[in-house]
Amino acid sequence: MIMSRIEARPDEDSVAVGSAPERLTENRAEDLTEDRAEDLTQRLTERLLTGLPAEAVLTDPDVTGSYANDMASFCEAGTPAVVVLPRTVEQVQHVMRTATDLRIPVVPQGARTGLSGAANASEGCIVLSLTKMDRILEISPVDRIAVVEPGVINATLSRAVNEHGLYYPPDPSSWEMCTIGGNIGTASGGLCCVKYGVTAEYVLGLDVVLADGRLMTTGRRTAKGVAGYDLTRLFVGSEGSLGIVVRATLALKPQPPQQLVLAAEFASGSAACDAVCRIMEGGHVPSLLELMDRTTVKAVNDMAHMGLPESTEALLLAAFDTHDPAADLAAVGALCEAAGATQVVPAEDAAESELLLQARRLSLTGLEAVKGTTMIDDVCVPRSRLAEMLEGVDRIAEKYRLTIGVVAHAGDGNTHPTVCFDASDPDESRRARESFDEIMALGLELGGTITGEHGVGVLKKEWLAREIGPVGIEMQRAVKTAFDPLGILNPGKLF
Structure with missing residues (x-):
């Protein structure tokens, strides 16, 4: 908080609140706290404006609150x-030098389409929104790379490289809105991961502004390179806690032929999961393999009138x-029929x-419309345990008397159980949170x-600590301290 940052600075000549409690009423202490906070905010703003244009520094509470x-x-x-x-990179460096000097936390943000709170503001922080750094700096068909700034929209990059006969595979469901920087921060996946892999496999190099403003x-x-520790992979998925990505060199692939999609209906989720296992065991390499349960199909139909078959369970x-x-579709279709x-x-x-892919992309939006609010889980299990995961989610939904739809990147075992609830109902909200936690526990139980x-x-x-254990947390905190000794980069996230 701003107050704690003020009291931690030895060069302040004002008396710390609470140093003479017998002479301060509670209201007077609050007034001093507010005065000091306003003073620090003013000094912070003045410092930022020495290296940033006025339109790049937002202080109106109605505006800043929206971030x-x-x-x-x-x-x-x-x-x-x-x-x-x-x-510019230089402007980001100025922000970080200012934050370091004043001991102010910094929260990096992209388009804020994330689903874990990683881009949520800390009290009294600088929100560093990178959406204006949105240039595609280079596309090289020979080297098969693109060099981009972090604010580039995923879909914008995809379309740009398509014009050169190239393909950038990572495609989260929010690809029309989410930024490459945000994708890197959370190591995003997407529909095509089963064949092409996730964001981490396409990030070759990064320019990163460190907490103290240095550029690394x-x-x-190049296509290959093993010089030193793989710091690039370390930053992918670090959620802005180690540094600010200001430029990324991304690997591209030749644009594949237009894909064709097959839809298979099943009388049970377990039968659909059996088909997934048969497809993968048979050596097939689909460009996507996605599952929508009955609840999800109905939600999409209700919202978008897609005409999907609601008689199916999966x-x-x-x-x-x-x-x-x-x-290939004929071979996979035969396996689906064999699975029931x-x-x-x-x-x-x-x-x-x-049209079928659009229905899949609308799944989470459709489920949100069921009750107005959703909690979207992100549990990934071995493909061989996928049926157990779906069956367990059904039991949890019944236990907590909630609507929980499941959409999944089935080829990866990556499920998105989505809890639908009324946020204005305290009891339903409590049950939603408890069910969410129970789903995560189920995922860990299934390996x-x-x-x-x-x-x-x-x-x-809390669940990260359970998954990786105390030694794992200790080592991750040591890495964090090495890059951010003052703890100003996205504090309170991860652990």
Whole structure:
């Protein structure tokens, strides 16, 4: 908090609140606290304006308050002292030098589409919004790389590289809104992970502004390189707690052929999961393999009138972007039928395929419309335990009398059980939080992880400690201290 930062500075000549409690009424102490906070905010703003244009420094409380949260539920957030929107690396360095001098916490943000509270403001912090650093600096078809600033929108980059016959595979469901910097911060995944992998596998190198304002370059732009520790991978998924990514060198792939999608209906979630196991065991490499349960299908239909089959208990979507996708879909369709699919319908063309994918991308939005608020879990389990995960979620939903829809990157075992609840109902909110925790516990029992792609943030701090244990936490804190000895970078996140 701002107050604690003031009292920690030895060069302040004012008397600390509480040093003479017998002479201060409670109201007078509060007045002094507010005065000192305002003084520090003013000094902070003045310092920032020495290296930033006036339009890049926001202090209006109505404006700064809108930067307090990402999209996660049940995550505490403070009130920012100021929001800054730099456009250059030098401006980011100035912000971090100022923050270090004044001992002010800094919370980096992208588009705030995250689902774990990792971008939530700390009390009295500088919110460092990187959305104005949105240039694509280079696209090289020969080297198959793109060099971008952190504020570039995922979909914008994807379309830009497509024009060069290239492909940037990571595609989170929020790809039309989320930024590359945010994707790097949380090591995002997406629909295509089963074939192409996650964000971490495409980040070759980074330019990072450290907590004290120094600029560090990690990694490479070459196809290979093993010089020293892999600091690039260390920053991917670090949620802004180790440094500020200001530039990224990303690997690209040749653009694949247009994919075709198959939809298979199942009378049970376990049968759909059996089909997933058969597909993966058979050596098939789909470009996506996604599952929507009955609750999710109904939610999408209710919201978007997609005409999806609500009679099914689970809908499996498989796609191939090979040179003969029809043959691959036929082989996978046969495996689905062997697993008990009640109907298998391959898309006839790209337009029909895109319609099915759009339905999948609308899953979380549709579930949010059920009750108005959702808690989106992110548990990833071994594929062989996927059916147990779905069955366990059903039991938890019944136990807590809640609607919980499941959508999953089934080919990865990455499930998104989504708890739908009325946030204005205290009892229902309590049950929603308890069910969310029980789902994470189930994932760990099945040999999984508490987060496959959304990150830890505020929401899962306790569960990170359970997953990696005390020695793991100790080592991670040591890494944090090495990069951020004052603890000013996104404090209160991860652990």
